[in-house]
Amino acid sequence: MKARSVIMLIFLLILVGLICWSMVSPYDEQVWWTEMSMVFILMAVFGSLYRWLKLSVFSYFFIFLWCWMQVVGAHYTFELVPFDAVGNFFGFERNHYDRVAHFVVGLNAVAIAEMLWRYKGAPSARTAAVYSIVIIMAVANFWELVEWKYAEIDGGSAGLAFLGSQGDVWDAQKDMLMDTLGGIVGALLFLCVVARRLR
Numbered sequence: 001m002k003a004r005s006v007i008m009l010i011f012l013l014i015l016v017g018l019i020c021w022s023m024v025s026p027y028d029e030q031v032w033w034t035e036m037s038m039v040f041i042l043m044a045v046f047g048s049l050y051r052w053l054k055l056s057v058f059s060y061f062f063i064f065l066w067c068w069m070q071v072v073g074a075h076y077t078f079e080l081v082p083f084d085a086v087g088n089f090f091g092f093e094r095n096h097y098d099r100v101a102h103f104v105v106g107l108n109a110v111a112i113a114e115m116l117w118r119y120k121g122a123p124s125a126r127t128a129a130v131y132s133i134v135i136i137m138a139v140a141n142f143w144e145l146v147e148w149k150y151a152e153i154d155g156g157s158a159g160l161a162f163l164g165s166q167g168d169v170w171d172a173q174k175d176m177l178m179d180t181l182g183g184i185v186g187a188l189l190f191l192c193v194v195a196r197r198l199r
Contacts, residue, residue, distance in 0.1 A: 007057050008050075011064040015043075018068055022075040034150065035074035039067050054118070056194055059111035062186065066108060069101045102140070102175045106182020109136050113190040125195035129187035136183030137176070144172040 019039070026032035046053065046063065073081055078098040113132035115121065122128035 004057055008060060011060065015039075015064060015067055015071070018071040022071045026075045027077050027080060031077050032074045035070060035078075039070050039074075042067060053115070055111055055114055056197070058189075058194055059114045062104065062107045062110050066101070066104045069097075069104055073097065073101060099174065099178050102178035103182035103185075105140065106136050106179045106184070107186040107189070109133055109183040109186030110190045110194060112136065113187055114194050117195065125191060129191050129195075132190065133180070133183040133187050136186070137180050140176045140179035144176060148172070 019036075022036075023032065042063065076082070078101065079095055081095065081097040083095050083097040109129070109132035112135050113122075113125070113128040116128040116131055117125055122131050
């Protein structure tokens with residue numbers, strides 16, 4: 001078995017293990033299924049395309065990292081993930097686990113840029129990097145709209161838990177900022193790490 005396949009198998013086993021843990025007595029079952037829906041969709045898409053979608057392990061790492069964080073957030077709800085050590089270290093009153101997760105979403109600009117460049121969706125590595133940031137920003141905007149509508153339609157505690165604003169009226173804007181910052185870092189990582197290897 002090739003080293004890449006071994007690493008991908010390890011990533012997958014970690015994810016499956018976390019899912020098995022996460023589904024046992026989650027804080028809110030409705031929120032769990034809602035949060036996990038994107039993880040299951042990504043697993044289905046990337047699982048079916050794995051043989052044809054030849055992304056680097058570096059790119060796949062950030063995809064799995066987001067999935068791992070999403071699974072943990074689904075179990076506790078993002079507002080209640082035990083993140084006190086980080087919050088206490090920086091003197092935060094708010095639980096910023098969701099902000100970190102949004103930043104990790106942005107880091108997936110690495111994978112987006114690699115897909116665009118490998119499969120001729122952009123004329124150059126730099127253009128692919130710019131496009132990846134724009135795509136991350138669009139996804140961030142779309143997700144905040146989904147959160148808003150879900151919370152509005154649900155109208156209860158599950159909707160508020162899914163929204164995860166923790167009383168911050170600027171939560172959506174700050175989340176999108178973290179996605180964008182992560183996207184910029186991800187695009188730079190693509191240029192510095194992935195694009196150089198593919199030349």
